[in-house]
Structures are given as C-alpha cells and as structure tokens.
Amino acid sequence: MAEPASKIKLSTRDLIFGKDIDARFSQSIGEGLSQVRRLLTTLEVELLEKLEQTDDMLSSSAVRRRRPATARRMQNLIRDFACRFVRRSLGVRHGVTRECDMLAEFENVISGNTQLLHKAVKQVEALINDDDHFVVVLNSTFGEPLVPAPRRATVRTTKQRVKPVDSPATGRPAPTVRFLSIGGKGHPLALTYELFRSVRELENGMLPASLPRPVVALLDTTKARLAGVVVRDEDILDGAEIRIGTRDTVISRELGEFVVLNHREASA
Amino acid sequence: MSMEAFKENPWKESHPAYEKNTFFHIRPAPEFATAEVVVSSLYRACGYEALAEKDVPAAGREFAKDSQAPRIHERSGTKIDMETWRVVLNGVLESPKQPNQSSKRFLQLCPIVPNVALYSGSARLAGNSWNPGQLIQRMIGYGSENYQQAQTLWQKLFQALGISGGDDIWARWLHQEFELRRRNGAEWKISYLPDYSGLPAHEKSRLSFPARQFVRDLEGVIQAKPFMTRRQWVSLLEAELRLGSVAHVLWLCDVNYQVWQAIRRALHSEDCPSAEEVGNRLVSCTGHYLTYGNPAVPIIRDYASRYLVARIGINAVLWQLQVMGVEIKSIESCAELAGLLKKVCEKRHQLIAAGLEATVTELQEGEKNARAIACKKGIGSNLVEFARHVLGQRQTANEILRGYDQGYILRKKAEYSSAPWIVSMGPVSILALVHCCLRDAAGPRSIQKLCHHLAAYGIRVDRDNVTTGDLGRKLRMLGLVLDSPDAESGMLLVPPFDGTLKTQSA
Numbered sequence: 001m002a003e004p005a006s007k008i009k010l011s012t013r014d015l016i017f018g019k020d021i022d023a024r025f026s027q028s029i030g031e032g033l034s035q036v037r038r039l040l041t042t043l044e045v046e047l048l049e050k051l052e053q054t055d056d057m058l059s060s061s062a063v064r065r066r067r068p069a070t071a072r073r074m075q076n077l078i079r080d081f082a083c084r085f086v087r088r089s090l091g092v093r094h095g096v097t098r099e100c101d102m103l104a105e106f107e108n109v110i111s112g113n114t115q116l117l118h119k120a121v122k123q124v125e126a127l128i129n130d131d132d133h134f135v136v137v138l139n140s141t142f143g144e145p146l147v148p149a150p151r152r153a154t155v156r157t158t159k160q161r162v163k164p165v166d167s168p169a170t171g172r173p174a175p176t177v178r179f180l181s182i183g184g185k186g187h188p189l190a191l192t193y194e195l196f197r198s199v200r201e202l203e204n205g206m207l208p209a210s211l212p213r214p215v216v217a218l219l220d221t222t223k224a225r226l227a228g229v230v231v232r233d234e235d236i237l238d239g240a241e242i243r244i245g246t247r248d249t250v251i252s253r254e255l256g257e258f259v260v261l262n263h264r265e266a267s268a
Numbered sequence: 269m270s271m272e273a274f275k276e277n278p279w280k281e282s283h284p285a286y287e288k289n290t291f292f293h294i295r296p297a298p299e300f301a302t303a304e305v306v307v308s309s310l311y312r313a314c315g316y317e318a319l320a321e322k323d324v325p326a327a328g329r330e331f332a333k334d335s336q337a338p339r340i341h342e343r344s345g346t347k348i349d350m351e352t353w354r355v356v357l358n359g360v361l362e363s364p365k366q367p368n369q370s371s372k373r374f375l376q377l378c379p380i381v382p383n384v385a386l387y388s389g390s391a392r393l394a395g396n397s398w399n400p401g402q403l404i405q406r407m408i409g410y411g412s413e414n415y416q417q418a419q420t421l422w423q424k425l426f427q428a429l430g431i432s433g434g435d436d437i438w439a440r441w442l443h444q445e446f447e448l449r450r451r452n453g454a455e456w457k458i459s460y461l462p463d464y465s466g467l468p469a470h471e472k473s474r475l476s477f478p479a480r481q482f483v484r485d486l487e488g489v490i491q492a493k494p495f496m497t498r499r500q501w502v503s504l505l506e507a508e509l510r511l512g513s514v515a516h517v518l519w520l521c522d523v524n525y526q527v528w529q530a531i532r533r534a535l536h537s538e539d540c541p542s543a544e545e546v547g548n549r550l551v552s553c554t555g556h557y558l559t560y561g562n563p564a565v566p567i568i569r570d571y572a573s574r575y576l577v578a579r580i581g582i583n584a585v586l587w588q589l590q591v592m593g594v595e596i597k598s599i600e601s602c603a604e605l606a607g608l609l610k611k612v613c614e615k616r617h618q619l620i621a622a623g624l625e626a627t628v629t630e631l632q633e634g635e636k637n638a639r640a641i642a643c644k645k646g647i648g649s650n651l652v653e654f655a656r657h658v659l660g661q662r663q664t665a666n667e668i669l670r671g672y673d674q675g676y677i678l679r680k681k682a683e684y685s686s687a688p689w690i691v692s693m694g695p696v697s698i699l700a701l702v703h704c705c706l707r708d709a710a711g712p713r714s715i716q717k718l719c720h721h722l723a724a725y726g727i728r729v730d731r732d733n734v735t736t737g738d739l740g741r742k743l744r745m746l747g748l749v750l751d752s753p754d755a756e757s758g759m760l761l762v763p764p765f766d767g768t769l770k771t772q773s774a
Contacts, residue, residue: 136497138436138437138438138497138498138499139360139361139378139380139438139499140499141499141500141503141674141675141696142500142503142674142695142696142699142746143671143674143694143695143696143746144671144672144674145671147668147669147672148668150355150359151359151360151362151669152360153356153360153438155437155438213745214744214745217745217746217747218747221746221747221764224496224497224500225495225496225765227496227497227500228494228495228496228497228500228765229495231436231437231438231497231498232434232435232436232437232494237437240437242437242438242441244352244355244356244360245352245355245359245360247351247352247355249348249349249352251348251441253437258347258441258444259347260347260348262347262348262349262352
C-alpha cells in the first residue's frame, strides 16, 4: 500500500492519501465518497453507494441499541474495506505505489542522472570505508560475525574509491543495472534497488545497524572480495597499519619491510 | 596370526592381504579429529615431516611458556612488546575451545600459517595421535590419475600452504614473528609423497568416487588463493578437506560392505561378476550417504557398523581360504576383486562345509564383539567421532565466539544441547563448493550442477526444495545465485571469485 503522504495531482488540487482518503473514510463512507466520487468509475461508485447505505444503517440508533459491539465492528470493517478499495483503485490508475518517489529516482539514476548517481556513489563509499580508511579484519572469514575488539587484528589502508562503471551503450540497448567499481579493482558491485533504497534511508537518518540483511550480505561479500586484493597489493599496503586487538602497537609497512611503533613511540 | 587368533580377537590384526594390499582398507584408521586438526596435520604431513604428531603438545607447552618469559622474548630480536605478542597468541590467533575443554590449559591456535602447526593441532593432547594429514595424502593418491599427477598436486599444495612474498600481509608478519621464536629444527620443506594409487589407472578412469572429485576441487581451492585473505583461504581449504575426507571414509565403508555382500552372493550362487561389473556395482559411488537437511549421525553410525560387519566377514573368508591352501596375495584392483569372488564361488561348497557362515555369524552377532559393532567402542566409535567432529560445527565454551566456525557441513538442529546434527552447510563450505563447481564450467550453470557436485561427495540435495529451503536461503544471502520469480525455479549460480576463471582461461 502507498504511504499516507502519497498524493495524486488533480487539475485543481492535490489529493493526499492520508488526509483526504484515510481520514474521511474513517468518519463515514459517505464523507469519503464525496471527495473522490468524480475520480472513480460508475461501477465503483455504485458499490460504494451500497456500502454507504450499510454504513448509515449501522449508525442508526435502532441497530446500535440492540447490538452495539457487533455494529461497531461491522462498521469498522466496511469502512476499512471501502478505504482500501478507493486507495487501490486510485493508486493503480495514477501510478502511485509504495516508495514511488524512490522508484522514480532510481529510474533516473539508471537512465543517467549524474547528480543523483554521484550522491548514491558517495554513500556507498561511506558504507565500504570506515571514515577515511578501508579496514580489513584479518582474522575472520566469510559469514563470521565480527569478533570482539580485543580479539581483532585489522589492517587500515587508504580509502577505497567507489566509481560508477561507464557502460558502453553504442549499438546495444541501455543497461538496466548500474555497476560501481570499488577500489578500481576486482568485482564491480551492482547498484540494485535494495542497495539504492538503503543508501537513501541512511541519508534520511537511518542507522547502519538497521540495514536489511541482503544489503549487509552484499556489502560484506564485496568487502571480503576487495580485502583479498588489498592485503596483497604492495602499492596499497605502503603506509598501511596493522593493529592488534586494543593494543597501541602499530605495525606498519615501509619500503617492503615491517616497522613496529610501540605505545611510547606512537604517542611521542 | 591364524584363523584361531582371528576368532579370538578379530580387530587386532587383519589378514595380511587385507591389511597391506587391499584398495578398500581404511588406512590410517580415523579417530577423533576436528577440522583444524586436519589442516594442522596436513601442514605437518606436507612440510614438517620431521615433526611427529606426538611431539606437538609438548612443543606447544614449551612455546607457551617461552612466550611468558621476558628474557627469551628479548633474545628473539622481535620488535613488538611481549604483551602484544601474548594478545596475538591468546586472543587473535586463539581457536575457541570446546565446552569439554574449557578447563584444560593448552595452546589451540588457528592454523593460519605453517609455523602454527608446530605447536598446536594434534588429535590428542597426550600420547600417540593418528595423523589425519596422511589420510589426505592417500586421498590425493587415490584421486589422481597417476603418480605424476599426484606429485604435481602435492607440490602445488605445498607452495600454497607455505608463505611466499605475494601472500597476505598478516600471514607474512606472523610467519616472520614465529620464525624469530622457533626453537626446534623442523624445516619447512616438501615431504615425500608415497606412491599410493589405490586402484590401477585404467580402472580409475571408469569409476567415480569422492577422492576423484576431491582432487579436482583441491586444485580449484588452491587457484582461488590470491583472491582472499589468508584466514579466508585457510577456512575454504578446511571446508574442502572436511567434506572430502569424511566422504572418502564413508565411501570406503560402503565399498567394504558391498564387497561382503558380493561374497555372500558368491557363496550361494554360481554366477560371478566380471571386473567391469565389480567396478560399476561395488566400487563406484552411485548412491548417496547423507541427505541435506536430515540427521546425519545415525546414518554415519550405520555405515561404520556395516563396515565392521563386512571387515569381519571378508577377513574370515580370507583366513578360511588360506586354511584350505588358497593364498590370496592382494586385492588391489577390480580385476583382483573379481578374481577373489570367482575363487569364493569355486570353493563355495568347501567354505560352507568348513562352517564359514557359522563362524562369521558368531563373530558378528556374538556378545564379545557386539559393543564394537554397535559403535560403542573401538574402531566403529572412532569412525563416528571422526565424521561427526570433522563435519560438525565447532561448539565453543565461550558464547561470544560461537560464530568462529563457518565451514561446517553439519549443524545442530536447535539450541538445546542434545539437538540432532543435521546436514546443513555453512557459508564457507557453500562458497567453496560453488567455486569448485563453476571452476570448470565455461558458461552459466544452474543449481542442478551444484546438486550433482554434492552428489559426487555422496550428499543428496532435493533439487525441488533448494529454492525454498536452507541451502537456497544461504545461497541468496551470499549473493551466489541469480533468480527471478518468473524463471520457474531456474536459479543460476554466480561464480564467487570470478577472477580465478579469467586467469584459468587466459
């Protein structure tokens, strides 16, 4: 179902689902119908008028007095049905669905809106990297939950850039999925709708811990794949830092050799 | 050793032909081991031949003591402080202990670099341990076409297990640190691979059995090494070794049982199978041992028990034939096995008259061997322990580390302690299998290929239930399948490390 804030643009005004349909139909079917009568088909109006009669009858004191609980339950049921029925009919006819704004934006990104794509790419970059570094946990494997910090060995390297992959569109239909290259190497990451939506929700203040599981799995495998390249590439490793547990010791790589900075030297 | 001695204790010693010259005798006899023990042991079998399994726990205790001594730490010339090194040993590298080991103090490390195998990862903490690495050695011999191919693979495995300049930075650093602290003289150099081919090359090419698939897949796992961190690769290798070794042992159990059934048929009828029939019907792995999603331990126990019954039967026949003056020297091929069946067929009246059947029934069903055959003690119990601990997910004493083992094949069905072990693969084993299964495929492959691949290891997966079941869910979670609701259950597999395919075709 579409969100209550979804709206349909009419020639004279905007019809907002929550305010104009949900609220009115919860008062009475007649009240709701008066708002949308001209937007529905004859058959639909006919059905709703019959429901309106039932609704009025259930409101009458004669029925109410005899079986109040049943009357109220029945009334709620038919009002709810009428409301859903109208929402569905209008939604289908005007292309208003759940997350329709987001879907439209996603379509824009796919069809080449660079502004929006740039925003999404930056967000994915922030998800892959930890602040200004790319961090690989050296002692955990695929699917393993993150070990507690005192048992973790990590390597921090420079930030891995995320860039959109330019797809050669000459002579073939435009691709339906955008791909992002990460760190310039390895497997490109598909910018799926689910990933795009998560990125937008993060922008709106969602915490990364609430990311849906498929997106977490996708990011995890991408990071794991990238890690294999990072831990072997001397260019990336130059200046990288290995940290062990919560100790202050930093093991660094300079000119192809290991350099250890213990606590005092590191703080000096 | 004679027939009488055999009747007295059928497990102590087998007939010389069965013991030394049979392709279906299980050697070395599997005992308890965990997946990490198999990997550590393989390191030793591959590169530290000089170090005996029984010396490992003592070396580990010594090493742990040294890591506490400031003077030894200084003398080693390391640049990191002692406290950090202790965190490496007791925190970062520590492999979680099982609930029954929680009070024991010993070094149990994740076998991420070869040096770790010098101090931890023996099957027992005291006394003589068996060497699971030798089982892998023999499996490589079994699965390869010829000795040369086995040697090439052994060489590749040695190189992949070692630490070279292009390896993971963490592995290189650990290797350097362990080398500074090493006190015993065991050097990392390739050990000799015994020439053990199991079956003759011309027969092997016609047969299918788990070791053949294992050898192909092992090569695939070695190829995938540059695409992940060392810890990830070691866990991938571990998953492959787990599945391969247990499938191999179960296959041998099954072959023993099939041979015994064939001998029983030969005792009662005239028609003897030809070498080809023997290969196809008795030796080839056509059925399945375990079913995905079903409890595994009762089935493993069943296979072990049938193996023991068969072992008594086959040995009794061999001893009885010897008493009758028919010497069987070896059963190292399907042709020789067919020859044995023919001899049994020819001598069946004498064998029956000598009371062979009564002897075997007494040995199999008598009170003396009942507990052994029921896998309550001895060989059978060891076999079940081996399969259950190698395949099963590591249970940890420390609750926080319960996700440590992800390369399992069996997991507990529920949280309670006596929950049954069911066949359900972990993410690492699924990744390993999907990678190996797509390695030699040129185009896209569907989920059916994965089912066939698992069947080669004797695991049956119901293709129709993959989409909705546990396997399908895990495949989707790992991003290993492309499926759409319109495609009528046509799930396509996605290669997890597609770089390996490119290098192969280049």
